[in-house]
Amino acid sequence: AQSVAQPEDQVNVAEGNPLTVKCTYSVSGNPYLFWYVQYPNRGLQFLLKYITGDNLVKGSYGFEAEFNKSQTSFHLKKPSALVSDSALYFCAVRDSANTGNQFYFGTGTSLTVIP
């Protein structure tokens, strides 16, 4: 069965420090992996995706994520956090073996960047 786990409900980091938001996944085939960000009272916004190729993917607002097949992980990272990065972050996966178009979302991680 396909699933996504975000083990941390809340992550706090000081402004200027590096941040990591964790995500692990389970799929039958090859994974298509996505990160989304949600600001208060807004919809989810696409940040980045991994489909194939280079394991390090760069996305919007200076975020990047590293695909690790052996650990089935796709952690979101940023070298230097900004207060404006404070938001809710969702990891999602699609299974390439699934002929449908079902996206599986994690439960979200609330990131707070402390000034």
Add this chain to the structure above:
Amino acid sequence: DAGVIQSPRHEVTEMGQEVTLRCKPISGHDYLFWYRQTMMRGLELLIYFNNNVPIDDSGMPEDRFSAKMPNASFSTLKIQPSEPRDSAVYFCASSHRTGKNTGELFFGEGSRLTVL
């Protein structure tokens, strides 16, 4: 492009009333999804369409919920009769599927429903 457009942004209604939420997907997108977000259950997929045809409605909670997509540019999610436990934010999202199945979702701003 204007993005995915949802209306209304906020709806307050009384238990038993009919609620209709509307969505206009991004032009050219062939998939449309309806999600519900609550604190307790997070983000739940209710139903999705491909080329206006419902593909998977297993997430629709009860017969009180129904969704339609009469054409490529419009979809509705209807709740009749509404109940307080239906209070949530309802999101519509659309995507375009390429040959490699890589289309990411584009979300609307959501419709916040409060049923009293």
